[in-house]
């Protein structure tokens with residue numbers, strides 16, 4: 001859940017993933033179609049401000065298509081401005097003497113369909129930063145990004161604003177990739193569907209969008225269309241691949257994605273309501289957070305956990321956000337001058353940066369300033385004692401480690417390398433790119 005305030009001090013006049021009708025703001029950038037990145041966009045005053053001044057909301061072409069499919073954004077139809085990915089776009093911010101050009105490059109964040117990161121580059125004064133929005137990228141994915149590279153070597157980054165959703169000691173250092181999880185879920189789904197031809201699967205998630213590849217895979221495994229609500233179906237109007245597998249007709253569907261939130265028969269479609277407790281419906285909750293909660297109660301050695309009281313309910317370890325290892329890979333790869341956490345909840349930014357610091361393999365360590373020193377951001381410096389800063393591990397970490405070890409033993413996640421920053425080296429060509 002993003003807590004980013006929308007502004008980067010070195011880039012005045014533009015706002016990212018937040019919407020305020022401030023006369024100083026002359027351009028908006030939206031990383032993806034999730035509501036926690038659209039704070040303020042529903043405000044009628046903001047909408048008339050944008051329309052009156054012909055301001056633009058820049059986003060990826062797929063995000064723009066999805067936003068234009070939403071009835072609540074009808075008024076903003078012409079304000080949404082698609083920018084193609086992986087090419088630099090020069091945009092002038094403002095129109096008075098204070099106007100300045102900024103170059104922005106959008107690149108896929110692999111969080112949900114259409115999600116992007118932004119690289120902002122300014123000539124005078126010189127400033128370059130990466131705003132990740134929400135992302136899930138491996139080290140290999142990062143190495144393929146041309147927007148991070150100069151002719152020789154990497155671009156120097158002044159700042160990174162990053163997705164810190166799982167950057168606390170309470171979370172797993174390494175989280176199985178979505179492709180690895182699917183390899184475990186496939187036999188589970190197959191067995192249930194083959195047991196009886198009237199059995200089916202219900203999928204529960206926290207958001208409407210962001211599960212496109214999952215639905216494509218489940219439709220393939222079940223050889224069936226996916227039942228969705230009218231609202232969900234309309235979001236994917238014009239999306240290649242998605243419109244073929246989604247239907248608003250529940251009959252004969254072996255996969256149902258027709259309700260939001262936690263499983264409940266009350267909120268389901270008529271078919272699910274009828275069969276809810278019959279054993280015909282296997283319920284799969286795709287959520288990293290719910291998986292972790294359930295795992296504490298009932299540790300199993302799979303990236304899914306069967307509920308003790310309800311044997312047809314499973315919690316699947318599904319994360320569209322980066323693990324600590326993946327964030328650490330990003331930071332070590334780009335080695336920016338300052339680091340800023342975009343999701344601060346339940347702990348301080350200092351806790352987040354300290355947690356990352358413990359796993360860093362880079363000789364440049366991340367010093368966390370006290371809040372009294374100004375902005376709570378990380379700043380790289382060499383450690384005085386020459387240590388790698390990995391000596392202290394919290395008890396929370398060791399609890400997480402045991403789960404990782406279990407998953408690793410089962411071959412669910414790759415073996416940890418000798419480096420203190422375990423990361424998944426294998427390139428996973430996700431199908432989200434196919435949708436791009």
Ligand SMILES: [Zn+2]
Pocket residue numbers: 001002034036037134
């Ligand atoms: Zn978010």
Ligand SMILES: [Zn+2]
Pocket residue numbers: 032034111134
């Ligand atoms: Zn998101």
Ligand SMILES: [Zn+2]
Pocket residue numbers: 227228250256257258268269270271272
């Ligand atoms: Zn349904």
